[in-house]
Amino acid sequence: MREFGYQRAHDVAAAVALLGTAPDARLLGGGTNLVDLMKAGVERPGLLVDVRDLPLDEIRATTDGGLRIGATVSNSDLAAHPAVRRHYPALTQALLAGASGQLRNMATVAGNLLQRTRCGYFADLAKPCNKRAPGTGCPAVTGDHRNHAILGASAHCVATHPSDMAVALAAFDAVVTYETADGPGALPLDAFYLPVGDTPHIETALPAGAVITGVTLPPVPAAAHSRYRKVRERASYAFAIGSVAAALDVRDGVVRDVRLAFGAVASRPWRARAAERALIGGPADADAFAAAADAELAAAEPLPENRYKVTLTRNLVVTELARLAEEATR
Template sequence: MREFGYQRATDVSGAVALLDADPHARFLGGGTNLVDLMKSGVERPARLVDVTALPLDRIEPTDDGGLRIGATVTNSDLAAHPLVRHRYPALTQAVLAGASGQLRNMATVGGNLLQRTRCAYFTDVTGPCNKREPGSGCPAARGEHHNHAILGASDHCVAVHPSDMGVALTAFDAVVSYETADGPGELPLADFYLPVGDTPHRETALPPGALITGVTLPPVPAAAHSRYRKVRERASYAFAIGSVAAALDVRDGVVRDARLALGAVASRPWRARAAERVLTGAAADAATFGAAADAELAAARPLPRNGYKVTLMRNLIVAVLTELAGPTRPAGPAQEAAR
C-alpha cells in the first residue's frame, strides 16, 4: 500500500472539490472494499477523502410513498430501518444476506454500489485482468470461472457484480443521486452500470469525480410482498453463486405487477425485464413462472464450467415466484418449498 493523504470532508461540496482537485484521490466510505483493494495493490490512491462524516446518513420517506436513502447510511441501518422492512422487505433480506454483521456496520450504501468484483483474477495483481489492466487479458474466461457471468458478459471480462443490496435496489427501480463540481445529477440504477463490452474497467456511468449522495426508491406497492433468496457455497458469510430479488402482486390468480432481478450472474445486478414481461398479466402458476425464467435465461451464454447457473437461476426464479404467489405471506428460509 503506497502512502496517501487523508482528509475528512464535512460537507458535500467540499468533498467533491477535494476529489475534483486530485485525479488520484478516492472517496472513502466504510472502507470494507477500498481498504482491502489497497492492501492487495489493486487500488493505489494518493489521497482518501473520508465521506463518512457527511450529513448523508438519513433514511426518509418521500412524499409519494418511496424512500430516500443517504449514501453514508450503513448497510446495518438500512436493513434494520422499519420503513425499509415494511415497504421493501426484500431489500432488508438482501442486505442481511451480504457479508457479516461487522462488515454491514461499516459498509455504506454508496460504497456498496461501487464495490468491485470479487473475481479472484481481478484481486490478484500478479496476473493479467482486463478490468484491472485494460488489454492484459482475461484468464478467468479459460480458467476457474464456475462462479462467473452467464448474462451480459464479453470476451473481455466475465466477472460478476458481488452486491446483494444492489439486486434488490435494481428490482425496485432505485435512482442514484450524485453530486459533481458541476452540480447534482441522477441515474436510474438500471443505467448506472455500463455494459462490459471491451471496456470492463469502466464500470459505472457516474461522471468523473462524482460523489454518490443517495438512492431514491420509488413507491412500489408490490415490494411489500417481496423476497430475496441467495445461494452460496456455505450457509453464511460468502458471496452468492446466484440470487433472486422478486416482488409479486397477484390478484384473482393473475399477476398484476412483477419485479425481478438476479444477482451473481452478470457484471451488474441483472434486471429480468424479459421475465417480467411474461409474468405481467399472466396466470400466477408454475407454467408462467417457468416460462418467465426461460424467457430471461434464453440470453444466457454460459462458460464451459458455469452452465449449472442456468439451471440454478431457473429453479431459483421459479421457487421464489412460487413462494410469493402462495397463499401465505413471504415465508422464511425454513418454510420454503421448491415445488
C-alpha cells in the same frame, strides 16, 4: 502499502472539491472494500477523502410514498429500518444476506454499490486482467470461471458484480443521485451500471469526480410482497453464486405486477425484464414462472464451468415466485 493522504470532508461541496484536487484521490466510505484493494495493491490512491461525516446518513419517506436513503447510511441501519422492512422486505433480506454483522455496520450504501468484483484474477497482480489493467486479457474465460457471468458478459470480461443490496434495488427501480463540481445528477440503476463491452474497467456511468449522495426508491406497491433468496457455497459470510429478488402482486390468480432481478449472473444486477413481460396479466402458477425464467435465460451464454447457474437461477425464480403466490392466497 504506499503512502497516501487522508482528509475528512464535512459537507458534500468539500468532498467534491477535495476529490477534484488529485486524479488519484478516492472517497472512503466504510473502507471494507477499498482498503482491502489497497492492501492488495489493486487500488493505489494518493489521497483518501473520508465521507463518513457528510450529512447523508438519513433515511426518510418521500412525499410520493417512496424512500430517500442517504449515501453514508450503513448497511445495518438500512436493513433494520422499519419502512424498508415493511415496504421493501427483499431489500432487508438482501442486506442481511451479505457479509457479516461487523462488516454491515461499517459498509455504506454508496460503497456497497461501487464495490468491485471478487474475480480472483482481478485482485492478483501477478495475473493479467482487462478490468484491472486494460488490454492485458481475461484469463477467466479459459481459466477459473465457476462463479462468473452467464448474462451480458463479453470476451473481454466475464466477472460478476458481488452486491446483494444492488439486486434488490434494481428490482425496485432505484435511482442513484450524485453531486459533481458542475452540479447534481441522477441515474436510474439500469443506467448506472454500464454494459461490459470492450471496456470492463469502466463500470458505471457516474461522472469523474462525482460523490454519490444517496439512492431514491419510488413507491412500488408490489415490493411489500417481496423476497430475496441467495445461494452460496457456505451458510454465511460468502458471496452469492446465484440470487433472485422477486416481488409479486397477484389478484384472483392473475399477475398484476411482478419485479425480478438476478444476482451473481452478470457484471451488474440483472433486471429480468423479459421474464416480467412474460408474466404480467397471466396466471400465477409454476408453469408460467418456469416459462418466464426460460424467456429471460434464453439469452444466457454460460462458460463450460458455470452452466449450473442457468438451472440454479431458473429454480430460484420458480421457487420464490411460487412462495410469493402462495403467500398472496393467505
